[in-house]
Amino acid sequence: MAYAYWKSGKMDEPSVFDLYFRKNPFQGEFTIFAGLEECVKLLQTFHFSESDVAYLQSVMPPTTDPAFFTYLSTLSAKDITLSAIPEGDVVFPKVPLITVTGPLAVAQLLETPLLNLVNYASLVATNAARFRLAAGPEKLLLEFGLRRAQGPDGGLSASRYCYLGGFDGTSNVLAGKMFGIPVKGTHAHAFVTSYISLSEMKDRIMEGELAAFVSYAMAFPQNFLALIDTYDVIKSGLPNFCAVAMALNDLGYRSQGVRLDSGDLSYLSNFVHSKFCKVAAKYNLPWFEKMIIVASNDINEETIHSLNQQGHTISCYGIGTHLVTCQKQPALGCVFKLVEVNGKARIKLSEDVEKVTVPGKKNVFRLYGTDGTALVDLLQQVSETPPKKGERVLCRHPIQESKRAYVIPAEVRCLHEVYWQNGEVTKPLPSLSELRKKASDSLAALRQDHKRTLNPTPYKVSVSSALYTFIHELWLESAPIGELS
């Protein structure tokens, strides 16, 4: 495409592309926007190296004009302007997350990398946020997904954006090193099975497990947390754990807790907790009943909701596969659409009205109510006067004429900020923990009914009256000549 643009002299035509999605993931009604920092960093380094150009020369048709490769080798993102909603914000369908303005060919070349950087990051951050909502604010959430991610880098992305979405830590040590995410983990079943016995007693299995726990406790006297389901939680794992924890107590150490990786997590966690309470009472060790119970067996969002219904005493979830693969919906489906070229707004029509694009360059506002919750997002043409707090503004559904309402916002926020212009990063990029806080705050400002699991209320995204009229005029211009269809 870049070559065809170049060949017809269109490569530098000023163009505007919107990056957005059409539907919230996971049958939910919100999405956490993530991946922006990586997009900005892509622009900083965007170019074709000599070897890139040589490779392209080798695979493009021999009729390709050699001057095109010279053109490619000079390309950079210096003439691109990127505005975006801040990373970590809650976002909704049809609202441009990123708007790219600049030469047509360069903007087009950015399509796939930008989509790649935003799609999975936002998807997995949203998934993490949903797990957080399901588990509640008090539970510890650990990401254990590296082994099931799309390669090593997929695993790093997962750890990074799960933390952004509200997880507390990861078992991916490299992610800890690179991004400063707290690293957490326990031991595996193999650790237990690698110990055979303290001596050759009859009940060898329990002995092997006890030996494993003793060994682990010696290594981590202040952080003793044991996986207790290798053989039998009730008959073996729990008594062995308590024995070692009591011995550590005699030496002045408080143990951390246990992990359950199989079985009925509701029943077992309650059983374990009640045993902890009994020990606490009998030996007057109040901390014993506060030890954590980690659950980690193939847990998804529904498992947590179901556990909440049944009742449990789990204090920490270790979540892998379902979190990082986003099993419920493994792709977000962001698109990158041309909305203006050479000063002319473009519309992409479709028989599916949900797929009709909102043409032209736009401003995006979020209107808030008096209680601080977000009421509606409003798209305007850039030439319009922004909505003002305390002043009535008409918010219209972009397609359906009958859906419209006047809103008097208590607060108005312009969502887009310019992150890249004239070859430079124009805003400081927040740290990962700042982004994590941003995501949490932004979700907190969203009404509860948009966040609930079952039949959540859709959050409204509207257009101004002028933009509504503009969409429908442009749509009419494009009506086919001939019979009704």
Added chain:
Amino acid sequence: MAYAYWKSGKMDEPSVFDLYFRKNPFQGEFTIFAGLEECVKLLQTFHFSESDVAYLQSVMPPTTDPAFFTYLSTLSAKDITLSAIPEGDVVFPKVPLITVTGPLAVAQLLETPLLNLVNYASLVATNAARFRLAAGPEKLLLEFGLRRAQGPDGGLSASRYCYLGGFDGTSNVLAGKMFGIPVKGTHAHAFVTSYISLSEMKDRIMEGELAAFVSYAMAFPQNFLALIDTYDVIKSGLPNFCAVAMALNDLGYRSQGVRLDSGDLSYLSNFVHSKFCKVAAKYNLPWFEKMIIVASNDINEETIHSLNQQGHTISCYGIGTHLVTCQKQPALGCVFKLVEVNGKARIKLSEDVEKVTVPGKKNVFRLYGTDGTALVDLLQQVSETPPKKGERVLCRHPIQESKRAYVIPAEVRCLHEVYWQNGEVTKPLPSLSELRKKASDSLAALRQDHKRTLNPTPYKVSVSSALYTFIHELWLESAPIGELS
């Protein structure tokens, strides 16, 4: 865990770990093994850098013995032996894909990276192979998934292993450059909408599309392939394409074909093809009816089966989201289990008998019938005499006593080969296109009923009589003392 092993002096105990999965993905009965080359390369470079060690020192408890970090800084994979089934082979549940032998702590440290490298690679290669089986050997299959993958590197893994699994090309140009995969692509809707009109005629949309096609044809006269559904395939896209293709023909160029990205792909492809046939007949241009029709709208395996049932003239599929995210099942679920330590076989028990591990170090054989198809995989203890062709061998289900059969193989293949030993790669690693051929050949030697979509026959994985007895003795040893449960 490594610290606890080190602390108790177990870190160098000789151990054997098997990497395997328990269930074929996608409700199928086969899996393509992929990712081995990356595993071997991991062993080549496996170490803790100074900064890794410093980071670990900063996050481990302050009570950690400093000598442990010295130990870590000296670690390498030199004492590890890795044997594996060749990459690209068809593999089945419970059969060790990789067996790692060596010091307990090092082998354990390799668990997560090896699982990460095998899980997604094998999953997506298998998915690609299933798309290939659905589409048939003649169709062109292109991977278009970069924008929906888990970050840039997830996208590279996807392109690489989809090619291994039987795809013909990718739109990921970097994957083309790095792995030599053929790169293929067309233009997007934005290319069409970026052209407004040849002149300001009434029917502006068709004019804009025509202008876009002319421009694309001028850039790629020998490779003209147009996306014809931006406005209306039948009223606009197809006539515009034919006009440009005929004009190119006058100049001595043969066009390539069209792409459909929406609508009823069966109906539209047939409509387009019949139009091509009419033009071919009318103007005596036989090549016109042989032009390719690419389909690319959110296609999954079922879409292809459904299209095959309805009838279509699609000659190429461009597949993205469903391929790279493996939507139907986004994780393979490989595990890495300790099967022997210090010369003693270990068994991991579970209430779910499917999860019971096959203990001890094993040899793996594939027995073939006289027609060259694979009959059964057979696991033996390493001390046993391998099965011989023409000689009867008893193959038993590892758990169920009643399931057993004598097999007389026409051919026997020892599946495992040693890829890494004494700090060196011990076998040449095949090229990606060799692996692709291997996958295709290996699948061809699998009976059709194992490969069919609906209710495929499970391929049998069996154990020798001696191994059967060994499993059950070890299991009995581990029986709990006390009441029946």
